[in-house]
Amino acid sequence: MNQALPTLTLKDFASDQEVRWCPGCGDYAILKTIQKLMPDLETPKENQVFVSGIGCSSRFPYYMNTFGFHTIHGRAPAIATGVKLANPELDVWVITGDGDGFSIGGNHMMHVLRRNVNLQILLFNNEIYGLTKGQYSPTSQVGTRSPSSPTGSIDSPLSPCQVAMGSGGTFIARSIDTEAKHLTSVVKRGHAHDGAAFIEILQNCPIYNDGIFEQVKDKKIAADFRVEVEHGEPIIFGKEKEKGIALNREKLELEVIAVAGNEDSILIHNETNKIQAQMLAAMGGEDFPVAVGVLYQEEKSSFVSDTQSQLQQARDKQASLEALLNSGHTWNVD
Amino acid sequence: MELAEEKLDEHHLDEKEVIDVVVRFAGDSGDGMQLTGTNFTQATALYGNDLSTFPDFPAEIRAPVGATFGVSAFQIYFGAEDVTTAGDAIDVLVAMNPAALVTNLGNLIDGGLIIVDSGAFTAKNLAKAKYESNPLEDGSLDGYRVFSIDIHKQVLAAVESFGLSHKDALRCKNMWTLGLVMWLFDRDRSTTIDNLKTKFANKPEIANSNIAALNAGHAYGETAELPAGIHVYKVPKAKVAPGTYRNITGTQALAWGLIAGSEMADIDLLFASYPITPASNLLHELANRKEFRVNTFQAEDEIAAVCAAVGASFAGSLGITSSAGPGIALKAEGIALAAASELPLVVVNTQRGGPSTGLPTKTEQSDFNMALFGRHGDTPIPVIAASTSIDCFDVAMEAVRLSTKYMTPVMLLSDGYLANAAEPWKIPAVDSLPTFSVTHYDDPTDFKPSIRSEETLARVWAKPGTPGMEHRIGGIERSYDTGDISYDPANHQKMTDLRKAKVDGIANDIPLQEVCYGNNSGKLAVVGWGSTFGAIHQAVKRAVSEGLDVSHIQVRYLAPMPRNLGELLSNFDAVIIPEMNTGQFIRMIRSEFLIDADGINKVAGQPFKIGEILAAIHEKYNELGDRGGKS
Secondary structure, three states, X not given: XXXXXXXXOHHHHEOOOOOOOOXXXXXXXXXXXXXXXXXXXXXXXXXXXXXXXXXXXXXXXXXXXXXXXXXXXXXXXXXXXXXXXXXXXXXXXXXXXXXXXXXXXXXXXXXXXXXXXXXXXXXXXXXXXXXXXXXXXXXXXXXXXXXXXXXXXXXXXXXXHHHHHHOOOOEEEEEEOOOHHHHHHHHHHHXXXXXXXXXXXXXXXXXXXXXXXXXXXXXXXXXXXXXXXXXXXXXXXXXXXXEEEEEEOOOOEEEEEEOOOOHHHEOEOOOOOHHHHHHHHHOOOOOOOEEEEEEEEOOOOOHHHHHHHHHHHHHOOOOOHHHHHOOOOEEEEO | OOOOOOOOOOOOOOOOEOOEEEEXXXXXXXXXXXXXXXXXXXXXXXXXXXXXXXXXXXXXXXXXXXXXXXXXXXXXXXXXXXXXXXXXXXXEEEEOOHHHHHHHHHHEEEEEEEEEEHHHOOHHHHHHOOOOOOOOOOOOOOOOEEXXXXXXXXXXXXXXXXXXXXXXXXXXXXXXXXXXXXXXXOOOOHHHHHHHHHHOOOOHHHHHHHHHHHHHHHHHHHHOOOOOOOOOOEOOOOOOOOEEEEEEEHHXXXXXXXXXXXXXXXXXXXXXXXXXXXXXXXXXXXXXXXOOOEEEEEOOOHHHHHHHHHHHHHOOOEEEEEEOHHHHHXXXXXXXXXXXXXXXXXXXXXXXXXXXXXEOOOOOOOOHHHHHHOOOOXXXXXXXXXXXXXXXXXXXHHHHHHHHHHOOEEEEEEEHHHHHOEEEEEOXXXXXXXXXXXXXXXXXXXOOOOOEOOOOOOEOOOOOOOOOOOOEEEOOOEOOOOOOXXXXXXXXXXXXXHHHHHHHHHHHHOOOOXXXXXXXXXXXXXXXXXXXXXXXXXXXXXXXXXXXXXXXXXXXXXXXXXXXXXXXXXXEEEEEEEEOOOOOHHHHHHHHHOOOOEEEEOOXXXXXXXXXXXXXXXXHHHHOOOOOOOX
């Protein structure tokens, strides 16, 4: 199949629609990265389908020159499941946001992950409702002042990667809107995964929540606030890679320690270790860097391949409408 | 109009030959009454009677033994003439315990036959049924023929040689009772024997003891000394058209109609659903038929189910979803997405008593308004209704045809009665079914998703995986010309008008409304939709035989309605509309055609009785003045 594919470039994947996000929106960077990596995926363009719900991020499919379905609030995972069940040959992407994917559509997200439906799910997390003009979202930090929480939000936020882990997700990763190289590599890994690939992308909303990820994005300070995890590599960060993550075995929790003199205590990232991945997904706040990269991957049979094998088994039987209608007890009247 | 009831001519069990009979088997939900009923139904069909059946089970899966709310019943109406309802009043009541007797006695005709298991009339069971004294002994059943047998004792004796436990032995009492009722109506036991052998193929001792019980019940009728007035009844065979027949429930017919629709349209189906009473059986039936072009998906909720169906339609299959009222309410946004993005979708609503959880196991027609109007925005969709169990087959095929031809969601209305009721079906020849092959668009020259047919106004269906067809659609208003997002005011007007015109135009693609019984004009038309068909049909037939000028019109196409319906109704002096709701379809008739129709409305969770419709016909007829005819 590869040989038959024409050589495509970013331009082939850009639709003729004028992009209408706010100037400076992190979505532009994500769009560009995805358009640019599409030719490398070796999937015919006509097999690419982008499905989205409602919100700023959900405009994404309009700007991809592929098949796209901009649907209703929170339901993209369910609609994408139907697309994939109807035609397993298709390469199906879900584009969603923190409100769409984890508030109104939280239930579908949980089930699409536990079923391991073969989809790439890109969650644009800007910790705010943008399209409805700035209300706090289920990932907003406590105290977020917004039109609907003028004195500060009181709900505790959820962590998308932790929820995805708890839902039985088989590929959990995190990246950053403007880190094109990192995002590209994570998305390509997710695309290659057989099952549901969940990728949280930290995305800046310059209008309603500007700078919320500044610590992990600002080149000057990011080294201290984020750690890029690589399978088989020690989990270290800081400008000089002088700090590392270790397990405090007594308290059964992670801690940040100096690398020097503690080389043997630094955790080695193991994508297949679920407990460790859960701890990495939870990192952040004042004491820990935010982990980016592929946090977890598990080989597990996928929903679509299991469905197909059951269908195949059923279809080994000869299907005859006439035989069906005449099955069971019948009688003749002369 | 007030709901009233007329007692129909009672069947005289004094005669050796009776034209038709209603038998009701009632017992605990664990007593196997449904199995007893279906076996009796098979034997009756083979005997050559026309018939209709209705299982009536409680919402509780296993209610406490002996409780009145745990009574499960199976009613069969069979006879020598055409039978279209499960019957008004019971001629023969089989009551396996006091609770079954007390909950069903009210529907038994005077002089009706009661077969009871006296072994179950213990002090404990009598108390559970709130009997202060034993009705078998206190004379309260004197107006009936009571055939009281200690079935417990009889069964234990009949199966003694098989070495079953006491509990397992007693479980054969439904077969013993069935044997007796089969003797009463001269039915052949061989199909039931075959069924038992198949069902218990791995447990021959269970099969053999049930067969022994069946035969013993039959032998009891032949040999025991019977109370006066109880004897074998002959019910003459019905005159039916030649052909091969089977019994079929509405659920089965609907599922098979969808499968037939997929074959005729040459298209794959994705049936996505979430379990809900009384719609779940449709999912079960289709989940077992994946050798056809059917896949099923049990979604996490009602919304996911409709959305997965819409996704499947976007991908080029036909998405189908199914539920009952509360679930359909949850699907409304997804249905509107399919309407906006102009994708095919079939939504099956097996209506039940509402609002909210309402009466999940009981029947009603109260979702008419929701089907026609229950969406945000100006969102017209076609709505069609099945009127009998076998009609579900044709209506399901029609839903597939309309949704794919017009690129629109179609709502198919069934109800709890139709879903569970069974009737004999003359099996159609597959080559006689209509074909309506569906094609996906694949011409890349100047392709736009908004290209539409001038005839149907439907847009093209271009599916992913087809080179050159890449396009984006969605719920945001689309430009009429390009299919791209458009906020242009004039375009929204044009698209809203287009969506309406497309659905309205279906009126030109459906049959003209016919009168199903009686004349095309006259004094009175009884107009129904859905499962009221059976009762209206019998009532109108009886009224006509009395010499009254009455016609029966049953409407399948509720939106858009047949284009001659208004004119047809205007040919009658009066119109009455029976509905199992407070009057929903009637508003449509009154507002669309300015016809001063009268409603007969019943929301008791039970189908109309023939006598209720007949009483309304008589009342209206009297009101109209000259009654005419012989009565």
